[in-house]
Amino acid sequence: MTIMVIRTFILYIVVIFSVRFMGKRQIGQMQPTELVITILISNIATISLENTDAPLTTGIVPILFLISVEVIMSIITLRYQTFRNLVSGTPQIIIKNGTLDQKKLKALRMSIDDVLEALREINIFDISEVQFAIVETNGKISAYQKAPYRNVTQNDINGIMHNCDPPYIIINDGKLLPKGQYAAGITVKKLEKILKENKTRTQDIFLMTSDRFGNYNIIKKQKGC
Amino acid sequence: MSRVYISFAIIISIIIISISSLSMMKHEYERFDILITEIETHIGKDEFSEAIEKSELLSSQWISSAKKLSFFVNNTTLDEITDSSAKITPLIRSDSDEIIAETEFLKKRLKRIYSRDMPYVYNIF
Numbered sequence: 506m507t508i509m510v511i512r513t514f515i516l517y518i519v520v521i522f523s524v525r526f527m528g529k530r531q532i533g534q535m536q537p538t539e540l541v542i543t544i545l546i547s548n549i550a551t552i553s554l555e556n557t558d559a560p561l562t563t564g565i566v567p568i569l570f571l572i573s574v575e576v577i578m579s580i581i582t583l584r585y586q587t588f589r590n591l592v593s594g595t596p597q598i599i600i601k602n603g604t605l606d607q608k609k610l611k612a613l614r615m616s617i618d619d620v621l622e623a624l625r626e627i628n629i630f631d632i633s634e635v636q637f638a639i640v641e642t643n644g645k646i647s648a649y650q651k652a653p654y655r656n657v658t659q660n661d662i663n664g665i666m667h668n669c670d671p672p673y674i675i676i677n678d679g680k681l682l683p684k685g686q687y688a689a690g691i692t693v694k695k696l697e698k699i700l701k702e703n704k705t706r707t708q709d710i711f712l713m714t715s716d717r718f719g720n721y722n723i724i725k726k727q728k729g730c
Numbered sequence: 731m732s733r734v735y736i737s738f739a740i741i742i743s744i745i746i747i748s749i750s751s752l753s754m755m756k757h758e759y760e761r762f763d764i765l766i767t768e769i770e771t772h773i774g775k776d777e778f779s780e781a782i783e784k785s786e787l788l789s790s791q792w793i794s795s796a797k798k799l800s801f802f803v804n805n806t807t808l809d810e811i812t813d814s815s816a817k818i819t820p821l822i823r824s825d826s827d828e829i830i831a832e833t834e835f836l837k838k839r840l841k842r843i844y845s846r847d848m849p850y851v852y853n854i855f
Contacts, residue, residue, distance in 0.1 A: 526733065558805040570744055573737035580734050 509554070512561055516550050519565050523572045527579075536593045536643060538582075542575045586680070593642045600638035603651065613640055624648055637671060672722070676713035679726065689715040699723075751802045755844035758795050762788065762840050766833050769818065773829060778822055785818040803843055811839050 523546055527539065535543065546568050553564025582589040597613060599606050599620065610620065620638070623646035629635060637649040649671045673685040675696070686696065700706060703723055715721035765788050772781035792815045796808045814836045821829040846853060 526736075560801055560803065560805070562801055566744055566747075569740050573740040573744075576733050576737040577741075 509557055512557065513554055515561060516553055516564060519568055520546060520550050523568055526572050527575055538575060538578060538592055542571055545571055583678075586677075596642060597640045598637060599640055599646070600632060600635045600648070602637075603633040603635055605632060615640070620646065629654075670717060672714035672716045672720075674712070675715050675721070676707055676710045678711060679708040681707050685715075690717055691715055691719075691721075695719075752844060752847055755799065755802070755847060758799065759840045759844050762792065762795075763837055765791070766837055766840075769822075770830065770833055773822065778825070781822050782819055785815075785822055788818065789815045799843065802847070807839065807843060811836065811843075814839065 527542070549564055549567050549571075553559065553561060578592065582592055597609055599609050599613070599615070605617075605620070610617070621632075624630070624632070624635070624638070627648055629648055629650065634650055634654040635648050636651045639647045641647055670688075673689040674682055675685045675689060675691060676682065681696075691699075699721060705723070705725060709726055710723055711726045712724040713721060765784060769781050769784045769788065772778070772784060792812060796812060800808060814832060817832055818829065818836070821832055
């Protein structure tokens, strides 16, 4: 009994350390890899708690190994877009300009009820109000409403309201994304001009977004990042 | 970035510990295998006092080895070997026919400790 209590306490500390070590994302929205790691850790810890004949190392070592692999994997996914797409998948657009992409919905094995429920959760009761709806890699649905249905901002009052697409990512962590560049209609020359105006280079930009009207936003990389 | 370095350090430590645990298990097996073979030789030559001396040495040495091995090996397996090694001295004293069977059982158990941990394909799947 005493041994079991001590082992439980040690495993509790190890699991707490593991979850903290993986970072804050673990507690909130989980990516597929994080979900797998969480399930595995809980199972390994349970086996070690139940079977006092097995050495505690048979529980602790796999947990430490899994969290180490997870941290290394997260760094690799951060660096390589292709690997990130492979492991976490890519966000999928299911509604575009109020039209539901039924093929994509079928491929995602989502019913219309799932979509409507997710939209209702964010106070959208009519699909036609949606400019864009995206199924994120963690399974959540994000929606961007058409201009007449969006909350009015100071900018809307001063200017003309447009049915515009959300801003596109042009540069992500120093890497140019041609898809985003094309979608936003930014030519190579225009991009060069923007970079020149901002006295920066592609590799020095952490994030650059732009909409179709040429309104862009640049976040430069911080030193040491 | 420090987390990545810690992760690499953990993985490298795990690999080092696994390899050293394997070599420790192999070393322990070889040490006890020699001792058991010596016991069998003494019994074959009817040198019972020497055989008893060796079997007592085996029992006492196994207790300290079992403590070290308990970090990596299932307690049930270690307990079986402890029980078996404790039987050897009384069996020699009573000149029982079961002694060779018991020493062979002990050898097989000891070998299984490290052979089960070796990264062979049949052990993994």
